[in-house]
Structures are given as C-alpha cells and as structure tokens.
Amino acid sequence: MAKLATIREHMERYNPQEIEGKWRRFWEKRKVWKVNLGRAKKPYYNLMMFPYPSAEGLHVGNVYAFVGSDIHGRFQRMWGHDVFEPIGFDSFGIHSENFAIKKGTHPKEQTAKNIKHFTEQLKQLGALFDWDRAVITSEPEYYKWTQWLFLQLYKAGLAYKGKAPVDWCPSCKTVLADEQVIEGKCERCDSVVLQKDLEQWFLRITKYADRLLKNLETIDWSEKTKIAQRNWIGRTEGTSITFKIENSKEEIKAFTTRTDTLYGATFLVLAPEHPLIASVTSKGIQEYVEAAKRKTELERRAEEKEKTGVFTGFYAINPLNKEKIPVWVADYALMGYGTGALFGDAHDERDVEFARKYTIPLKATVITGDKKQDQKILSLEQCFTEYGILVDSGPFTGMTSREAMKKVTEWLTEKGLGESKVTYHLRDWLISRQRYW
Ligand SMILES: [Zn+2]
Incomplete structure (x- = not known):
C-alpha cells in the first residue's frame, strides 16, 4: 500500500x-x-x-x-x-x-x-x-546538388525536353499535378484547368522498365506491393498494325493484343489526343476533342461510363481483308495506352457497347465449338471475349486464337503492315512542375 x-x-x-x-x-x-x-x-x-x-x-x-x-x-x-x-x-x-x-x-x-x-x-x-x-x-547549398544530379542525367541522355499535354491553370500560369486538380478546377484559384501541349522536361525512366520489372523478383517486398508495381509498369506484348487511310497518304498505327480478331474489325477508334485528329478541322470533332481533354484519365477509363465519340469522316483499310472501315474518335481510347488507336470488333465489351450506341455494324469471328453458344455469339447476342476458334477469317479460318495471333502478326510483318511490339503503362517522368516558389 x-x-x-x-x-x-x-x-x-x-x-x-x-x-x-x-x-x-x-x-x-x-x-x-x-x-x-x-x-x-x-x-x-x-x-x-x-x-x-x-x-x-x-x-x-x-x-x-x-x-x-x-x-x-x-x-x-x-x-x-x-x-x-x-x-x-x-x-x-x-x-x-x-x-x-x-x-x-x-x-x-x-x-x-x-x-x-x-x-x-x-x-x-x-x-x-x-x-x-x-x-x-x-537553400543553394542543397539545390546545387539537385542541379548537379540533373546535369549528370542530362549528359547521360536520361533528361530530355519534349512536348506533352499537361494540366495548366491559366490564372496561376503554372502546370498542376494531378492532385492539384479538383473536379477539373485549380485547387488554388478555382479556375477551370486546361489541357495544354507544352515543352516539358522528362526523366527517361521507361528505359529501365524491363529492369524494374525483372528485379522485382529479387527484393523482399510484399506480394501486394509487387503487384501494384507490376501494374504501374504495365508491360503488354502485342502487335502494332498499320491501317492506311482511304484517299490519303496518312496511316494509323493501332495497337492490339488480339490480332486473331483483326479479320472482324469493323471500325477504328482514335484517342482525342491522337496527332492525326489535330489535322481534322471539322468543328464538331474539335469540340468533342476539347470536351474530352477536360476529363481526367480516370473518368475516361471508368467502365460504367457511357461511351461517347464522333465519326471523323474518313475511312481506313483493314490490312487483312482490305475492307473499308470508318474511323471514329472516342475518349475510351487513351493516348497513354499502346498507340492511342485501336480497332473495334465484336469480341471486346467496350467496342460492342460503343458500336451498338452508334449503330456501327459488328461481325463475330471467334467461336467456341459449342453449337448453342456459337449461335448466340454469331447473332451478336453474346459478346465472346475469350480465346476460341476463328470463323469467317479468310486464310486464318479454323485456327485457334493462339495460332492465329502468331500467324496474323507474321503475315503483317512480312507485308510491312505491322510488327510485334511491347508497350508499357509506365511513362517518362515529367519533372517540369517544380519552380522557384
Ligand atoms: Zn490557379
């Protein structure tokens, strides 16, 4: 006590x-x-x-x-x-x-x-x-080293200047980071944020994409963190396909991981930021592009969001079957993925949703071998997105998706109309945002 x-x-x-x-x-x-x-x-x-x-x-x-x-x-x-x-x-x-x-x-x-x-x-x-x-x-005693490091990167070719679309506040006259844009407005002054193409400094981190990916295996991070890291790097193996534009010297390179569905492509979609769009002067298209640029990537990627788009007025030629297909601009295509252009067909849910909305014809070219299900697929009642067997695909008919993916890519490569390509979600690091106060 x-x-x-x-x-x-x-x-x-x-x-x-x-x-x-x-x-x-x-x-x-x-x-x-x-x-x-x-x-x-x-x-x-x-x-x-x-x-x-x-x-x-x-x-x-x-x-x-x-x-x-x-x-x-x-x-x-x-x-x-x-x-x-x-x-x-x-x-x-x-x-x-x-x-x-x-x-x-x-x-x-x-x-x-x-x-x-x-x-x-x-x-x-x-x-x-x-x-x-x-x-x-x-303090200069500190940032002289930041500057020194930058110069070393520059000398090594790892710091470079390039044009890039950025979020820009017209009143603060500065580039904003994603988190400084609140519902399309500047966090500081509430002005509507614009997307602007500006000369920017970048660090070439994409040069290390494969190393970053490979060396993840050698570190003791949690699996969850490693998965997030892999997704951030986002390595995708696919094919870049060259579509010629009718009555024009221009070409569009579209990226796909599914060349087995190319025979059934019935339209082409360009991202609003696609450089080709800038040369199209139609007022309706430019208005659509401006509106799309005001949306964030997250808003545009949202699955549940209704797809929107406009027809550009021109047509592309499917390199496999020489069919003429309309070229659309739609914000579900992202410049940051692949080449900013994709072909639309009956075996992708977003493509099907878009085609239905704008009454673009579709044609199923991959089936399962199960009669009952195939009827639904061929009548477009069901959107079949998995690998299967090709139908209505010229010389590739009867092949499995895997075989066809290989053969179609080989065929395109031989004809100079495509090539295997690896893309990354990872972008070079835009570092221009910092300024003196
Ligand atoms: Zn501002």
Missing part, C-alpha cells in the same frame, strides 16, 4: 515540460544522435520523408510518421547499430508558395519562419534526428 501511494504521489508531481526538457537538454548537449559517418562500424540509415514546411506547424500526420520511424531507429541503436537519422525540409514547390500567398508574404520569408517553428516542434518529439546535418531543399 505504501508503495502504491508513493507512485501516485510521484505521478501527481510528474511534469512533462520539466522532465522532458531536462532530458532533451541532456541529449542535445551530448549529441546522442551523432554518428561518425566515415567510421561507423555498423552503419544504419534510418530515413523518413522530410516534412513540407507549408504550414505554420507540424500536422498530426507528420508526428504519426516520425514517431514510428524513430522508434525503429532507437531499436536498431539498441541492437548496436550506428543509426544515422537525417532530417530536413522539403521546402520548394507550390505548397510553400500557396501558403505564402495565403499569408500575404514572400515564400522565402514565410518558409524560413515555418522552418523555425517546425524545428522547435520536431525537437520536442525527442527523436534521434541529426540536427547538424539538417537540409533545406530551397
């Missing part, structure tokens, strides 16, 4: 400011977080994401992230590691600029003020941060 009373008494007198302050001063004086980076016997690098000082102080999410990571660092330290825990401020960028505008100050002054307060708060956490090595990304 006596013991309990003492503890209670003690707890009543517990004063966090006093006791934590005392130990913080002790740690700081001894620089307990200091590691000799050159001579560490068991080096352990415990990096966490630096906060954006784009507010007056830390938010609870910062603390949530740092405390857990710091516990991990302390644990490693107790195991005898020389733990280096860097800290700094990711202080460049539009968030710092936005906050300064809100406060009516210059980002440079505002950021310095924020950093001062952030530092006090971070120190109160009592984490093992090495304050002697703190970095501020908006």
Whole structure:
C-alpha cells in the first residue's frame, strides 16, 4: 500500500515540460544522435520523408510518421547499430508558395519562419534526428546538388525536353499535378484547368522498365506491393498494325493484343489526343476533342461510363481483308495506352457497347465449338471475349486464337503492315512542375 501511494504521489508531481526538457537538454548537449559517418562500424540509415514546411506547424500526420520511424531507429541503436537519422525540409514547390500567398508574404520569408517553428516542434518529439546535418531543399547549398544530379542525367541522355499535354491553370500560369486538380478546377484559384501541349522536361525512366520489372523478383517486398508495381509498369506484348487511310497518304498505327480478331474489325477508334485528329478541322470533332481533354484519365477509363465519340469522316483499310472501315474518335481510347488507336470488333465489351450506341455494324469471328453458344455469339447476342476458334477469317479460318495471333502478326510483318511490339503503362517522368516558389 505504501508503495502504491508513493507512485501516485510521484505521478501527481510528474511534469512533462520539466522532465522532458531536462532530458532533451541532456541529449542535445551530448549529441546522442551523432554518428561518425566515415567510421561507423555498423552503419544504419534510418530515413523518413522530410516534412513540407507549408504550414505554420507540424500536422498530426507528420508526428504519426516520425514517431514510428524513430522508434525503429532507437531499436536498431539498441541492437548496436550506428543509426544515422537525417532530417530536413522539403521546402520548394507550390505548397510553400500557396501558403505564402495565403499569408500575404514572400515564400522565402514565410518558409524560413515555418522552418523555425517546425524545428522547435520536431525537437520536442525527442527523436534521434541529426540536427547538424539538417537540409533545406530551397537553400543553394542543397539545390546545387539537385542541379548537379540533373546535369549528370542530362549528359547521360536520361533528361530530355519534349512536348506533352499537361494540366495548366491559366490564372496561376503554372502546370498542376494531378492532385492539384479538383473536379477539373485549380485547387488554388478555382479556375477551370486546361489541357495544354507544352515543352516539358522528362526523366527517361521507361528505359529501365524491363529492369524494374525483372528485379522485382529479387527484393523482399510484399506480394501486394509487387503487384501494384507490376501494374504501374504495365508491360503488354502485342502487335502494332498499320491501317492506311482511304484517299490519303496518312496511316494509323493501332495497337492490339488480339490480332486473331483483326479479320472482324469493323471500325477504328482514335484517342482525342491522337496527332492525326489535330489535322481534322471539322468543328464538331474539335469540340468533342476539347470536351474530352477536360476529363481526367480516370473518368475516361471508368467502365460504367457511357461511351461517347464522333465519326471523323474518313475511312481506313483493314490490312487483312482490305475492307473499308470508318474511323471514329472516342475518349475510351487513351493516348497513354499502346498507340492511342485501336480497332473495334465484336469480341471486346467496350467496342460492342460503343458500336451498338452508334449503330456501327459488328461481325463475330471467334467461336467456341459449342453449337448453342456459337449461335448466340454469331447473332451478336453474346459478346465472346475469350480465346476460341476463328470463323469467317479468310486464310486464318479454323485456327485457334493462339495460332492465329502468331500467324496474323507474321503475315503483317512480312507485308510491312505491322510488327510485334511491347508497350508499357509506365511513362517518362515529367519533372517540369517544380519552380522557384
Ligand atoms: Zn490557379
């Protein structure tokens, strides 16, 4: 009993400011977080994401992230590691600029003020941060290295300039990142965001797509993360097919993973951003393209969304059977997938939905061998999307889908009308968004 009373008494007198302050001063004086980076016997690098000082102080999410990571660092330290825990401020960028505008100050002054307060708060956490090595990304001592790295990438041909459609705020006069566009409007000023073709800087990460994919096998990430990573890289093997345009010298290259259905292609679809569309001056088409550009990729990909499109007025020639097929522009075709052009047939649900809406004829060319089901497929009652046996496909009739895919691609390659192609969902990294405040 006596013991309990003492503890209670003690707890009543517990004063966090006093006791934590005392130990913080002790740690700081001894620089307990200091590691000799050159001579560490068991080096352990415990990096966490630096906060954006784009507010007056830390938010609870910062603390949530740092405390857990710091516990991990302390644990490693107790195991005898020389733990280096860097800290700094990711202080460049539009968030710092936005906050300064809100406060009516210059980002440079505002950021310095924020950093001062952030530092006090971070120190109160009592984490093992090495304050002697703190970095501020908006300081020349730091960003000279960003610039140096950029130059190395440039010299190696891995940084380049190219034109790309970007989300542009006409009032802020800046490129916006996806998350800064809220329902088609600028997060900062509510202006309607435009899609604009601008000269941009890119890092050529697609050069490493296959390596990124292959080396996933050698790391101990969770399967879930690896799947997400594979989907992000999105390697697809298929065929690029050249469609000649009637009465024109222009050609369209369409990408497909299913050359076995090419015989039954009854229309061609171009993405609104397809370069060929820019040369079509019809008002209706240009209006459609403008409207499509205001939608996000996510909105356009949504399966449940009703497909829309317009006929371009021109026709393409199916290289396999020389049939004339209409060319449409529709926003379910994405420039970021394959070549931004695809052929439509009776064996793809989105194609069928689109064709039905605009009464474009369809022709089934892949069946199962099951009489009852095949009747439904051939009468277009059922959209059969799996592999099967080819019918009504000229010299390829009777082949299985797999055989036909190989043979059709070979045939196209021989005639110079197509080739095997690997596409990636991964794009080169557009890095132009950052600017000085
Ligand atoms: Zn704006």
